[in-house]
Amino acid sequence: MSKEATKDALLAAARSEFAAHGIAGARVDRIAERAGVNKERIYGYFGSKEKLFDRVMEVVLDEMAEVVAMPGDDPVEYVGRIHDFYLAHPELIRLMTWESLHYREDALEGQHERIARCAAKAESLAAGLGREPSPDVARTMMTLIGLAAWPMVMPRLGRIVVGEEFGGEEGHLRMREHLVDFVRAALGRDADGGTAENSTGSTDGSTGNAGSAGNAEESGDGDAR
Amino acid sequence: MSKEATKDALLAAARSEFAAHGIAGARVDRIAERAGVNKERIYGYFGSKEKLFDRVMEVVLDEMAEVVAMPGDDPVEYVGRIHDFYLAHPELIRLMTWESLHYREDALEGQHERIARCAAKAESLAAGLGREPSPDVARTMMTLIGLAAWPMVMPRLGRIVVGEEFGGEEGHLRMREHLVDFVRAALGRDADGGTAENSTGSTDGSTGNAGSAGNAEESGDGDAR
DNA sequence: ACCGTAACCAACTATCTAGTTGGAAGTCAA
DNA sequence: TTGACTTCCAACTAGATAGTTGGTTACGGT
Structure with a gap:
């Protein structure tokens, strides 16, 4: 070897x-x-064990940046996409979470480049939002990532707040739809994106949008806990 | 003693x-x-150590439910309020996070009552939103909590995505404003009171039109499972 | 005072764990 | 082959850690 x-x-x-x-x-x-x-x-x-962890995290953070990359032209579907990705790769988000708890001020190797690269992504998001890059756009990006990840980060809270139906494939799908709708409303994107569905300010149909979402799952990545 | x-x-x-x-x-x-x-x-x-942890978490979850309680009449300011609370009580959110990583399917003592109590809160939120209680309102509540907590849960990600200015008192304040604006847009509540002078200026764009967007969705076929 | 019960604690142990050591087995060049 | 160098590993160690034990002290009733 x-x-x-x-x-x-x-x-x-x-x-x-x-x-x-x-x-x-x-x-x-x-x-x-x-x-x-x-x-x-x-x-x-x-x-040492800790340095090994740091090395792992460097790789993971880079992957994270990769995934979070390219908000592309549709910030709304972007959230759905990240959500699906996290759902399919739980270990990624778990590592991020452990790291955040460990959080020592001193930066990990390559932190600076990651920040720079992320700035580039924020520009992409800004374009998608039709706005100039700014700290506030970056904050929006942070928020979108959080929305997508939150259900996987706090499953127990989910079960408490939402109830039994929080879990399961069905539950995840519902949550995904909810998130996408939420973001759509927040970003004030009434269907200007290419999506076929009519944005309908008025609720009802509901499901319509989820369908547009392009695939959802793709379970991969074994490694359950 | x-x-x-x-x-x-x-x-x-x-x-x-x-x-x-x-x-x-x-x-x-x-x-x-x-x-x-x-x-x-x-x-x-x-x-045992683990059982002690469980006991701690039972208390913490109850406190959490307490805080999250009463979305009251203004779901928007609600998010700001939770945000401030988490910011002021980091150990609460850290415990929640540790617990979520530990997550074993078997419920903690009193889980059922917590769920029930939380349902009551969701009703309050529903009222604030002018909607009927439903699983989707509960999901909205979950999302609002997530938005408020996310910056404290993932500080390092914040620094990567938003940059240096993520941290510090100033940074937190900015984030808070951003969140409140975001939620306002998402829930379609036009600013009533004189909250939040928009520091970043960015804000505007969304608020206006989002008002129309109204609610998100309500799943047609009731509850799954 | 007396007794039973329950809170308390110093010292102990069996086990586990991160980290080390000293040397064996390959690799490559001359 | 020789020799210098690198990768690899079985066995070891020093210290930490969750959990116990056996006995002592405080307390409440009678």
Whole structure:
């Protein structure tokens, strides 16, 4: 096994382990075992458990930036898309959440580039909104990401607030529709986007929009907790 | 020291410890020490570290329900209010977050009553929105909570997306305004009172037209499942 | 005072865990 | 082959940690 392959195996194993148990809960022995590599390699290549976590997070943050990329021409459907992605890749959002709890002020490697890249994305969103790039557009982007991710971040709260029907495939679909509608209203986009459906200020039909959404799921990514 | 006082001291200490370090990261010795109580009492009264965490969470969830209570007559300012509360009580949101990562399907004690109580709140929100209580109103409530909490849940993401100015008192204030505007637009409530002078100026665009948008949707076929 | 019950605690233990060590097995060049 | 270098690993260690134990102190009734 080459050096790189070993490192990759460790990173992949660490990713699952950290996603499932967080930093404190993760066990280096489990990581090594799952990677089929001797534990000592973790220290040889990464230095410590925590540094390994940081390396994992750097990759994850980049992926995150990738996903969140290109709000494209339709900020509304954008939210649906992110939502679906998070739903299909729970471990991504779990890692983000662990990281946020760990949150130390000192930046992760490459933070600066990530910020820069993100600024580019915000420009794209600004274009989609027909506005100039500005901190406020960036805040909108932050908010859209939050809306899409929230149901997956706080499942128990969801069950408390929404009730039993929060969960399940059906529940997720309903939530998705709700989010898309919410954002549509917030951004004041009455169907100007190419979507076929009539925006209907007046409720009723409801379902119409969800259909337009282009696929929803695609379950992938095993790694359940 | 009476039994109750000891238990309370332990719960309070546990709350800080768990908020700071999570379940796996928390140390029972630290909890006992901070409570000024012998560690063994934790096992005597609560059974285990994990059960202690559950007890803490039951209290926290109740508080959460309390805060989230009474959307009252103005759903828009409601979001600002929750936002401020979370900002002022970070440990509450941290505990919620740890818990969500821990998430085991089996409900915490009293989950049912919490759900019931929350349903009552949703009714209040429905009234504020001028709509009938429905699962969709509950979803709106979930979304509003998410909007208010998101910046505190994902500070690092905030810094990446929004940039340096995300943090600090100024940053929080800006975010708050943004959120309130966003919700106002989404719920189609024109500004009544003199809230929020629009600092960013950005705001305007949406508010106007969004008013028309009115409500979002109500799913036709009642409840699934 | 006496007794039973319940709160309390110092010290202990069995286990677990991050991190280390010293050397074996490959790799490549001369 | 030799020798320098790198990747790899089984076994080890020092310290931490959740959970126990056995006994002591406070308390409330009779």
